Amino acid sequence: MDEMEEELKCPVCxxxxxxxxxxxxxxxxxxxxxxxxxxxxxxxxxxxxxxxSGSGVSDYDYLDLDKMSLYSEADSGYGSYxxxxxxxxxxxxxxxNGVRVFPPTVPQPPxxxxxxxxxxxxxxxPRNSCITCPQCHRSLxxxxxxxxxxxxxxxxxxxVDRYQQSKAAALKCQLCEKSPKEASVMxxxxxxxxxxxxxxxxxxxxxxxxxxxxxxxxxxxxxRRTSPRKISTCTEHELENLSMYCVQCKTPxxxxxxxxxxxxxxxxxxxxxxxxxxxxxxxxxxxxxxDRASEAKEFLVQLRNMVQxxxxxxxxxxxxxxxxxxxxxxALNRRKAQLLSRVNKxxxxxxxxxxxxxxxxxxxxxxxxxxxxxxxxxxKENDPxxxxxxxxxxxxRVHMTESQWGKGTLTPRMNSDFDLTLDSGPLLQTIxxxxxxQLKVPAAPMLQLEECCTQNNSATLSWKQPPLSTxxxxxxxxxxxxxxxxxxxxxxxGTETICTVDGLHFNSKYKARVKxxxxxxxxxxxxxxxxxxxxxAWFTFDPASAHPDIIFSNDNLTxxxxxxxxxxxxxxxxxxxxxxYWEMTIDRYDNHPDPAFGIAxxxxxxxxxxxxxxxxxxxxxxGISKGATIGMLLDFSRRxxxxxxxxxxxxxxxxxxxxxxxxxxxxxxxNVQVTLHTGLPIPDFYTPGDADPNGSVC
Numbered sequence: 001m002d003e004m005e006e007e008l009k010c011p012v013c014x015x016x017x018x019x020x021x022x023x024x025x026x027x028x029x030x031x032x033x034x035x036x037x038x039x040x041x042x043x044x045x046x047x048x049x050x051x052x053s054g055s056g057v058s059d060y061d062y063l064d065l066d067k068m069s070l071y072s073e074a075d076s077g078y079g080s081y082x083x084x085x086x087x088x089x090x091x092x093x094x095x096x097n098g099v100r101v102f103p104p105t106v107p108q109p110p111x112x113x114x115x116x117x118x119x120x121x122x123x124x125x126p127r128n129s130c131i132t133c134p135q136c137h138r139s140l141x142x143x144x145x146x147x148x149x150x151x152x153x154x155x156x157x158x159x160v161d162r163y164q165q166s167k168a169a170a171l172k173c174q175l176c177e178k179s180p181k182e183a184s185v186m187x188x189x190x191x192x193x194x195x196x197x198x199x200x201x202x203x204x205x206x207x208x209x210x211x212x213x214x215x216x217x218x219x220x221x222x223x224r225r226t227s228p229r230k231i232s233t234c235t236e237h238e239l240e241n242l243s244m245y246c247v248q249c250k251t252p253x254x255x256x257x258x259x260x261x262x263x264x265x266x267x268x269x270x271x272x273x274x275x276x277x278x279x280x281x282x283x284x285x286x287x288x289x290x291d292r293a294s295e296a297k298e299f300l301v302q303l304r305n306m307v308q309x310x311x312x313x314x315x316x317x318x319x320x321x322x323x324x325x326x327x328x329x330x331a332l333n334r335r336k337a338q339l340l341s342r343v344n345k346x347x348x349x350x351x352x353x354x355x356x357x358x359x360x361x362x363x364x365x366x367x368x369x370x371x372x373x374x375x376x377x378x379x380k381e382n383d384p385x386x387x388x389x390x391x392x393x394x395x396x397r398v399h400m401t402e403s404q405w406g407k408g409t410l411t412p413r414m415n416s417d418f419d420l421t422l423d424s425g426p427l428l429q430t431i432x433x434x435x436x437x438q439l440k441v442p443a444a445p446m447l448q449l450e451e452c453c454t455q456n457n458s459a460t461l462s463w464k465q466p467p468l469s470t471x472x473x474x475x476x477x478x479x480x481x482x483x484x485x486x487x488x489x490x491x492x493x494g495t496e497t498i499c500t501v502d503g504l505h506f507n508s509k510y511k512a513r514v515k516x517x518x519x520x521x522x523x524x525x526x527x528x529x530x531x532x533x534x535x536x537a538w539f540t541f542d543p544a545s546a547h548p549d550i551i552f553s554n555d556n557l558t559x560x561x562x563x564x565x566x567x568x569x570x571x572x573x574x575x576x577x578x579x580x581y582w583e584m585t586i587d588r589y590d591n592h593p594d595p596a597f598g599i600a601x602x603x604x605x606x607x608x609x610x611x612x613x614x615x616x617x618x619x620x621x622x623g624i625s626k627g628a629t630i631g632m633l634l635d636f637s638r639r640x641x642x643x644x645x646x647x648x649x650x651x652x653x654x655x656x657x658x659x660x661x662x663x664x665x666x667x668x669x670x671n672v673q674v675t676l677h678t679g680l681p682i683p684d685f686y687t688p689g690d691a692d693p694n695g696s697v698c
Contacts, residue, residue, distance in 0.1 A: 008159065008160050010029060018030050023138075024138075027135045029133075037132065038129045038131055039129065149235060150235070151235050152232075154232055171218075173195035176195060181197070184196050184199065185216065186214070186216070186219070187214055188212070188215060234252075237256045240255065240256050243255065243270075246266045247266065247269060248263075249266060350415075350416070353413050354412070354413070375394055441517070441524075442515075443516070444523055445463040445515065447512075448462040449529070452529060454532060454533050454534065456506075456533070456534050456539070456573070457506050458500055458502045459500070459510060459512065461500075461529070462498040463498075463526060474495070475493060475516070476492070476495070476497065478490070478491050478492040478493075478499050479491065479513050479515075483505045483509060484508065488511070505533060505578065507535040508533050508578070509530055509531070509533075511528050512530075513527070513528045513529070536680070537580050539664070539676075540676065540678075541556045541557065541676060542556075545602070546570065547606040554675065557676045558587065558674070558676070560588070560670065561668050562670055564671075566667045566668065567606065567607065568600070569666060569667075569668075574661045574663050575664075576636065578637075581682050581683065582632055583632070584630050584677070585677065586626050586627060586629075586630075587673040587675055589625055589626040589628075589671070590671040590672075593669050593670075593671035593672045594609075594620060595668040597610075597632060599618075599658075601663070603615060604616045608667075609667045610666065617658070617662075628646060630644070631683070633683065638656075640655065641656075641658060642654055644683070647683070664676075
């Protein structure tokens with residue numbers, strides 16, 4: 001019952017209703033709150049014809065107070081009563097439940113009277129007072145009765161009392177003088193709650209009170225709620241009880257209201273009958289609302305489960321993301337180690353080359369310096385003969401040593417710069433483009449049953465993705481079985497969400513299902529839908545497959561020919577299962593044209609008489625004339641073809657052992673005109689499946 005509490009609170013004060021009254025708009029308000037939000041209007045701007053009260057009219061006429069700027073729906077919380085002396089511009093109040101209401105008007109100083117008011121009397125409502133519903137903002141001017149013109153909502157008042165009693169603490173004894181003890185019983189006849197000591201003292205189990213029925217306090221509280229209802233009195237005639245109901249005004253009335261003529265011409269009904277009728281209507285309406293409430297509770301459970309699943313999936317997804325990013329970081333660290341290894345190798349190689357060159361140059365420089373010093377010392381000698389003995393050899397050594405310092409010897413063998421440059425641009429761009437991609441297969445599509453249908457031997461199916469699915473779909477695959485419980489086969493692959501499949505078998509039940517796919521794979525199948533094709537075939541002649549000499553009319557139901565040679569035309573529906581019957585009437589028949597009627601394969605010759613090749617099975621002219629009707633009965637359950645002329649069977653079975661796919665067909669020339677009739681029931685004389693061993697119809 002906690003959810004009901006908001007229904008029991010006044011939209012103005014936010015507390016439980018106290019003496020609630022019913023406004024003409026069917027909203028409720030405390031009587032004291034209604035007095036507080038009254039607005040006084042000037043006499044000059046209150047049309048007498050627009051006065052309204054709480055009783056009398058159901059289709060009440062609200063004043064055009066919006067046009068008088070009584071308040072603005074689009075204001076910013078301030079109500080302005082332009083030109084009204086009694087209502088200066090004052091900020092609007094708000095009730096605790098958020099409904100905007102008008103502030104109480106500033107009353108004019110009352111005239112000084114020497115007479116004292118009567119004790120307990122309510123202040124008189126000013127003339128031309130206006131009240132605005134705090135919920136729907138409808139306004140109306142009160143008549144001379146003031147707030148007494150509005151009926152009191154005794155039902156709401158009773159519900160509030162019962163609700164407050166149910167919310168009260170444990171029931172207390174009503175006879176304890178000081179601190180009441182908790183009641184243990186209630187006497188239904190005395191209507192008093194007793195504790196055990198007071199019951200023994202004031203309600204002895206013997207004597208005249210012995211026949212009283214004592215019940216537990218909780219049961220006594222319920223019995224109080226179901227006590228006889230109070231009889232309401234008329235708001236206009238306070239001494240009269242409400243006994244009738246005005247259907248037009250939708251309000252209870254008394255006999256005096258009918259006698260005075262206010263409701264005399266209106267339709268009235270007994271109050272008890274209308275009470276029971278409206279109770280039944282309310283109960284019926286509550287049934288539907290209860291179903292919606294049950295669905296809402298189930299939906300809330302679903303949403304709460306979704307919250308839990310979202311939290312669990314969020315933690316799992318976050319852990320997966322962290323693991324994937326950590327894997328990328330590990331891969332980057334491994335690659336970093338590999339690149340550093342290459343840099344170190346290059347570094348060591350450069351150092352080795354330079355150090356080797358330094359060592360080689362150092363040795364060579366030492367040898368050259370030694371030779372130079374030796375030669376200088378030799379030059380210092382004064383012995384010519386001794387000098388000449390070694391000078392040639394020294395000159396050769398000097399030249400040879402000089403030649404060893406030739407081109408390239410004093411050039412570094414290695415560059416100090418590193419020729420390696422890390423190409424990180426593509427990787428940085430990839431990191432910046434790192435984002436989530438859809439790697440899940442689509443959810444199972446939902447077949448839209450209201451748009452799926454069959455017509456003749458065609459089936460139309462429509463589907464859509466689930467409302468909350470955000471997975472990308474690249475296309476759909478529609479599958480149907482063979483109409484005989486066989487395996488499914490693909491009949492459509494594409495991006496459309498509606499498909500019509502033609503050329504199905506008549507009088508067959510097909511199973512259909514659809515699934516979606518994307519780059520990640522193929523999703524689950526939808527629920528399987530069973531579709532029934534038409535029991536009776538409706539078809540016309542087919543211009544697409546007919547010989548060019550054939551002339552069509554009457555929406556392709558009538559054909560003729562502009563050639564003297566026989567030309568073939570077929571129907572636009574093929575048969576391979578079931579029992580089918582159609583007729584053709586002869587509209588024109590000149591000079592014995594010899595037409596042929598029957599069935600044919602799809603590749604039958606179109607420029608010869610029907611039946612001249614092995615692709616057709618036909619009956620030629622058998623005494624027919626203008627106005628004759630030729631019927632053809634094709635039964636695949638017995639694989640036979642029967643002909644009728646003017647409803648009379650022409651001999652036994654014409655053809656038997658028929659298997660495969662056949663089209664209705666006819667060959668004719670320019671002397672014949674034929675009209676096709678389809679959608680016909682099987683003739684009464686024929687019972688499918690009953691045949692004698694010789695193949696004749698029983």
